[in-house]
Amino acid sequence: MAQGRTRLAAWSADDTLRFYExxxxxxxxxxxxxxxxxxxxxxxxxxxxxxxxxxxRFLSALWQVAPTSSVRLSAFNMVPAEVSNSAYSLxxxxxxxxxxxxxxxxxxxLLRGDNTSGYGFAIDDAAAVTNTGTESxxxxxxxxxxxxxxDGQLAVLGADSGQSSIHIVDSPxxxxxxxVPLTTLSEHLAPVDAVYWSDDxxxxxxxxxxxxxxxxxxxxxxxxxxxxxxEISSAHxxxxxxxxxxxxxxxxxxxxxxxxxxxxxxxRLANVFQPIQTLAQPMGRLLGFSGDGALLIDAxxxxxxxxxxxxxxxxxxxFTNVAGTVMAQAVxxxxxxxxxxxxxxxxxLAALVTDTVDLQALKVVLLSDAAEFDPNASTLAEVTNGGAxxxxxxxxxxxxxxxxxxxxxxxxxxxxxxxxxxxxxIIFGGGIEFRYAVIVEGSTPRIFTDFSQPVIVGADKELxxxxxxxxxxxSL
Numbered sequence: 001m002a003q004g005r006t007r008l009a010a011w012s013a014d015d016t017l018r019f020y021e022x023x024x025x026x027x028x029x030x031x032x033x034x035x036x037x038x039x040x041x042x043x044x045x046x047x048x049x050x051x052x053x054x055x056x057r058f059l060s061a062l063w064q065v066a067p068t069s070s071v072r073l074s075a076f077n078m079v080p081a082e083v084s085n086s087a088y089s090l091x092x093x094x095x096x097x098x099x100x101x102x103x104x105x106x107x108x109x110l111l112r113g114d115n116t117s118g119y120g121f122a123i124d125d126a127a128a129v130t131n132t133g134t135e136s137x138x139x140x141x142x143x144x145x146x147x148x149x150x151d152g153q154l155a156v157l158g159a160d161s162g163q164s165s166i167h168i169v170d171s172p173x174x175x176x177x178x179x180v181p182l183t184t185l186s187e188h189l190a191p192v193d194a195v196y197w198s199d200d201x202x203x204x205x206x207x208x209x210x211x212x213x214x215x216x217x218x219x220x221x222x223x224x225x226x227x228x229x230x231e232i233s234s235a236h237x238x239x240x241x242x243x244x245x246x247x248x249x250x251x252x253x254x255x256x257x258x259x260x261x262x263x264x265x266x267x268r269l270a271n272v273f274q275p276i277q278t279l280a281q282p283m284g285r286l287l288g289f290s291g292d293g294a295l296l297i298d299a300x301x302x303x304x305x306x307x308x309x310x311x312x313x314x315x316x317x318x319f320t321n322v323a324g325t326v327m328a329q330a331v332x333x334x335x336x337x338x339x340x341x342x343x344x345x346x347x348x349l350a351a352l353v354t355d356t357v358d359l360q361a362l363k364v365v366l367l368s369d370a371a372e373f374d375p376n377a378s379t380l381a382e383v384t385n386g387g388a389x390x391x392x393x394x395x396x397x398x399x400x401x402x403x404x405x406x407x408x409x410x411x412x413x414x415x416x417x418x419x420x421x422x423x424x425x426i427i428f429g430g431g432i433e434f435r436y437a438v439i440v441e442g443s444t445p446r447i448f449t450d451f452s453q454p455v456i457v458g459a460d461k462e463l464x465x466x467x468x469x470x471x472x473x474x475s476l
Contacts, residue, residue, distance in 0.1 A: 006290045007332035009059045009076075010299045011035070011048050012324030017061065017076070022290075026318040033076070038066040042327070050330035051101050056291075058127050059330060060108065062099055073108065075127040098143045102169070104152035107132055111143050111157075147195035147204065154224065155179055156204055158192030164206065166226065182224060188216060196242040199453060200369055205232075205242045205251070213238045215253055219271055229271040236262040241284060245293035247341075247452040250307065252296050254284020261285050261301070265312055277312055279305055288331035293452060299326040340451045342471075346375050348446040352408075352418070359407065361441050363400030364423060364465065366391040369435035373448045380443045394429035396463070400440060401425065409470070417470030424464040427457045439471060447471065 006022040017035050020027035037048055041064045048063035059076040098111040111118040120132035145158035148169070155167045157179075167179040185192075190208040197204045204226070206216045215232040232239070237257025244251050251273060254263045261284035266273040283298040290297065296305045296312060302319035305312040351357045365380065371389040374382070384390040392398040403420040410416055433456045439447040457463045 004056075004334040006295065006334050007052070007056065008297070008299060008322075009050050009052070009061075009330040009332075010322060010324075010326040011037070011050060011061075011328040012326050013042070014324050016324065017048070017050075018323060019059070019076075020322060022295075022318070026320050027322050029321055029323070035061070035063055036066050038064040047328040049099055050328050052330050052332045053101050053103060053123060054106075054125065054127075055103075056332040056334050058123065060101055060123060062108070062110070071110065073110075073121045073123075073129055075123050075129055077127065098146040098157075100146045100148050100155075102148045102152045102155075103150070105169070109146070111146060145192055145194045147197055149197055149201040149204075150199055151201055154182070154201075156192075156195045156197075156206070158195050158206065160191050161189050164188060164192040166224070168224075183226075185218075185226075188228065190214065190216065194241070196244060198244045198248045199246045200248060203244070203248065205244070207239050207242060209238055209240060211238060215239045215242060217271075217273060230273050232266065232273060234262075234264055234275075236264065236278075241287040243287040243289050243296060245289050245307070245452075246291065247293055247450060250293070250310075252284075252287055252289070254287050254298075256284070261298075263287065263296075263298075265296075267310070276310070279303075279312060279314075281305075281314060286326065286329045288329065290331055291333040297329070297331055299329040302326075340449050342447050342449045343373055343375065344447060345377060345445045351446070357441055357446065359403075359418075362403040362406055362420075362446070363440050364403060365400035365438045365440055366396060366432070366434040367436035367438060368433075369454060371436050371438075373436075373450070377445055380438070380440050380445060383438050383445050383448075391432060391434040394432050395425045395427040396432055403439070403467070403471075419470050420467040422464060422466050424462055427463050432457050432463065 008020040008027055009017065010020065011017045015035055015037055016032050018032040019030050021030050035048065048061050051060050053060045061074045061076065063072055065072050099108055101108045106124065107120055107122040109118055109120045122130050122132050142160035142163055143157060147156050148154065153169055155169055157167060158164050164185040166182045168182050169179060188206065190213065191210060192206045193209040194207040195204055202220045204218050206218065208214055216228050217230040217232065218226040219229045220226055232253055234255045236255040238255060239253055240256045240261065241254045242251065249268055251266045251268060252263050253266065254261050261282050263279045263284040264275050265277045265279065267276045281301065281303045283301040283303040285300040286298045288297050289295065294307050299319065299322060302322060304315045304318045306315050367384065368389050368391050371383065377383050401423050406418065406420040408416050409419045433454055435451060435454050437449045438445050
């Protein structure tokens with residue numbers, strides 16, 4: 001989880017890679033570098049492949065060196081001086097490679113799109129690029145796409161109709177990891193041109209960009225089994241790109257028809273994806289959410305929408321300083337602060353309004369990403385599945401940390417904030433990771449909080465909660 005302002009890397013048709021940072025007035029350029037990407041690849045619609053890596057510290061750029069058939073993988077910092085680059089000849093493939101970055105294990109496999117051979121590259125913490133050797137385990141020649149699960153343990157290989165497959169990443173080291181076939185998607189008869197994962201690794205979206213194509217949503221079950229649970233299509237045209245917000249609540253899908261890109265936002269409810277908004281401005285050739293999920297960005301159309309309580313509103317002026325016709329983009333995982341949303345359990349709001357909650361008996365209990373909000377839950381044991389979902393230890397007390405000096409503070413009019421002293425704990429040992437929290441009165445759950453992404457606090461770091469502006473604001 002990278003802290004800081006959203007960063008944008010944009011490669012334009014003038015063969016320049018530019019770096020931007022989001023400020024109060026929009027994206028401001030902080031650097032640029034020329035690339036010499038092959039013009040033939042550009043004319044065929046194959047710009048460089050960009051992606052932020054190492055928790056947003058570096059930008060990885062995969063590009064074809066003009067005028068040869070050599071492919072180069074470069075790592076850039078955000079100053080942005082080029083930290084390291086290496087070029088390897090992949091003869092005769094003209095940049096037709098399938099590639100994705102495995103964040104947890106720090107390498108990028110390049111798979112030839114015309115046969116079964118492949119190569120691997122690694123980028124270490126000093127941004128040095130090395131060749132890790134030949135990849136093994138992929139037997140399908142008709143490769144179209146490759147995408148790793150967020151934990152790096154699984155890889156989905158998109159291919160022609162009925163040939164796509166899921167693989168286990170075996171011994172994923174800086175050396176030469178093998179890809180062990182787990183299952184084929186033989187019943188999925190559509191070709192898979194692109195694959196997008198949700199941040200928690202429970203969903204992936206398989207995109208068929210052919211005429212009349214669709215997006216098929218797969219959900220993880222037990223033992224890494226994935227089932228197709230939903231299909232997305234639109235009268236706006238054929239699907240092109242997918243962007244999934246960090247909290248998995250919103251999915252943006254772009255469609256192209258008669259050369260016009262249209263983006264539709266869907267709201268996820270369990271396994272159902274309902275369209276809630278068709279964005280008015282044409283956008284979707286490029287598509288990406290900011291790290292906090294607040295902004296949906298297309299630097300090609302130079303359009304951005306902000307999620308305001310479930311309604312996406314156009315943000316005017318963000319791209320005033322973004323130069324050229326952007327053909328490739330990467331949006332960093334940076335976020336200024338952790339964004340959270342809270343929900344009341346049944347009866348909690350009424351109890352607060354009638355002053356029947358014992359404010360001195362409130363505690364904060366941390367929960368893993370396996371927990372789910374059930375407004376009908378009436379005991380802490382139900383929320384934590386008998387303790388299985390509670391996160392504690394290494395400095396955080398089992399059963400929760402108590403809230404002190406809890407009081408109601410009038411905000412304005414009928415709005416009241418429930419405020420309390422801050423909580424601060426030094427985390428030791430192996431650190432701590434959580435996704436949700438529940439505020440309980442004794443053993444009764446009152447408020448459920450979703451931090452929108454896993455929160456990871458390493459050893460010897462401070463975990464703090466600032467409640468000065470209120471745990472929750474409610475209306476009398």
